[in-house]
Amino acid sequence: MTALTEFERLEAQGSWRETPEARLREVIVSVGDATLTLSDPKSDRPLSHWSLPAVTRLNPGKIPAIYSPRADGPDETLEVDDPLMIDAIERVQRAIALRRAHPGRLRGVLMLIAALAMAAAAVIWLPDAMTRHAARIAPPAQAHAIGKAVLADITRSTGATCERSSGRAVLDWIAPRLIAEGAEIHVVPAPVNGARRLPGQVYVLGNDMLLTAPGPEAAAGHLIAAQMAVTERDLLLDALEYAGTGAVLRLLTLGTLPEDALRGYGEQLLQRSAPAPGDERLLRAFEEKGISSEPYARSLDPTGRSVMPLIEADPFRDGPPPKPLLTDQQWLALQQICAG
Incomplete structure (x- = not known):
């Protein structure tokens, strides 16, 4: 995936509510190039696919992060407390937004800036996050x-x-x-x-x-x-x-x-x-x-x-x-x- 070059595949646990009245259900959340896939942890059967550009975080800055596939009338919601996954979703969304908002000759410059920002973030943030992630999933x-x-x-x-x-x-x-x-x-x-x-x-x-x-x-x-x-x-x-x-x-x-x-x-x-x-x-x-x-x-x-x-x-x-x-x-x- 272009926004997360350091990972071949990124997965984390989450809690999914299919409707406002439904009970929370444990799912495996995986990030693709432009989609968020929610799967059953027992059978690996996909339960829902969300378009990352449309995904909205309903509680910015709070943990667990709560997401919905759309801002108006969020029927489905997803709760995620894994900082690696939360950051990954935001990074992919930023990368998609940059590609859409700045086409043409500015695209190369903006991609370079984004790459430099991610590299800086990787140097500062990734080692600690990676160590915590390894301790959590061992x-x-x-x-x-x-x-x-x-x-x-x-x-x-x-x-x-x-x-x-x-x-x-x-x-x-x-x-x-x-x-x-x-x-x-x-x-x-x-x-x-x-x-x-x-x-x-x-x-x-x-x-x-x-x-x-x-x-x-x-x-x-x-x-x-x-x-x-x-x-x-x-x-x-x-x-x-x-x-x-x-x-x-x-x-x-x-x-x-x-x-x-x-x-x-x-x-x-x-x-x-x-x-x-x-x-x-x-x-x-x-x-x-x-x-x-x-x-x-x-x-x-x-x-x-x-x-x-x-x-x-x-x-x-x-x-x-x-x-x-x-x-x-x-x-x-x-x-x-x-x-x-």
């Missing part, structure tokens, strides 16, 4: 591969992950129960200041959390806190911003990052303070998982002074103790995961 398998790459870089500082089979079996058993289906927990020999969540539901825990605690509750608390403290999209965005525009472009076109794109990122990540969610959210999660909050709080501050709200509001402080998270045999196997 499928789970791609996010997991990025998480494993970050883990591999972390092990350059901490030593290789501990993989003693009995301890590994405990981690594989507890990960979906404690965090989510598909989650992976890895233990490294060196401290990582609690637990760290990496892209793709990959978690890393320092062996010190297993050796210095009387039970698994403290380590479990750090894993839950790591899960709640940051979203998957923010994790991916942070990693991709470190990787750089060239690496992100390769990810979008070939599906993988360059091998050394995240070199040094893991070490940088460990130098930051581990993010933590608010106490109220964390306490609710502990109650849902059946875990006392005091062991986690004491691992942060053995004196308890700075974490008193977590201790005093322990959901199991005045009631019967929660069901043990692991059996004695499982806990012993987990403590020995780095042995041998």
Whole structure:
């Protein structure tokens, strides 16, 4: 498409209302040379074709952008919150308007000006937008591969992950129960200041959390806190911003990052303070998982002074103790995961 030379095909999710009385319906929006196509995301069947020159934005400057195929009596409407798609629609409309409004000898000059403007916009706007777009659309398998790459870089500082089979079996058993289906927990020999969540539901825990605690509750608390403290999209965005525009472009076109794109990122990540969610959210999660909050709080501050709200509001402080998270045999196997 002439107005969007950097993309072979540009698609985004949108919400389409066929009539004012109809319910919003999820669609895939794709931009052509002069048309906007709305398709069913399940069958790829086109549902509507709009002429881009006639498309009108009903709420300029607001997000999500609301479009109609005509300004007078907008029967159909489309809501789009993807900044890349919103900008693309406006750029194509501008290009069409320029071709129509300035025919003849001025056309070449105007096309050159438009090209220079788009080039300037690409230099200033495109890298950040492209990185955010890549973080937003990354499928789970791609996010997991990025998480494993970050883990591999972390092990350059901490030593290789501990993989003693009995301890590994405990981690594989507890990960979906404690965090989510598909989650992976890895233990490294060196401290990582609690637990760290990496892209793709990959978690890393320092062996010190297993050796210095009387039970698994403290380590479990750090894993839950790591899960709640940051979203998957923010994790991916942070990693991709470190990787750089060239690496992100390769990810979008070939599906993988360059091998050394995240070199040094893991070490940088460990130098930051581990993010933590608010106490109220964390306490609710502990109650849902059946875990006392005091062991986690004491691992942060053995004196308890700075974490008193977590201790005093322990959901199991005045009631019967929660069901043990692991059996004695499982806990012993987990403590020995780095042995041998």
